[in-house]
Amino acid sequence: MGKVIELSWYQNNNVVDVAIGLLGKHLCTNINGKQVKGLIVETEAYSGVNDKACHANNQRKTKRNRIMFEPGGHAYIYLCYGIHHLFNVVTNVIGKADAVLIRAVEPLEGVEAMLDRRKMRKFEKQVTNGPGKFTQAFGITTQYYGTALDSKIIWIEESKSISENNIIAAARIGVGYAEEDALKPWRFYLKENKWVSRF
DNA sequence: TAGGTGATCTTG
């Protein structure tokens, strides 16, 4: 068992640093009596009010994204396309609405529970290789909106760090509406890791 | 490659 990351670690004013720092760490949930763990292999940084791809762009603050304006270390979970529950880590201090989207994990523990929730028989990469897929495998839904990430429900543990040589930076996925910000290389993933959502 | 899905946001 790794050490649980403290909330203060997320209260960093550089969301790109946090997005890179989360790679290789262990995301854990204990939901409906099932504990699962996965290695974070893909993240994206969303940088507050000046990032056109970010839900908080242009000071937009609504019922959906209000947690982004709270201190770092809480879960921002929202329903995407009516079906998928997407999981973000809120970062930065109160009033600075940054967040990191977790896009994919490599299963480490609780594979049975993951397959069960995904209604899959075979253990293959489709279990957790996308932002809507791994949340389903982990039991994460909007019910857990705002959960502190040092809780017993959702938490992230330290693990050995990843060297920069093994990290790829690229444009974020699915943000074509964001004009020039769509090109920012704020998607990060582990090189040659088969659990990454797409290449 | 196309269609499903429903909360959220915007317009009138």
Added chain:
DNA sequence: AAGATCACCTAT
């Protein structure tokens, strides 16, 4: 009040 949009997934 109605319509458009959307940080995606699954199956053809």
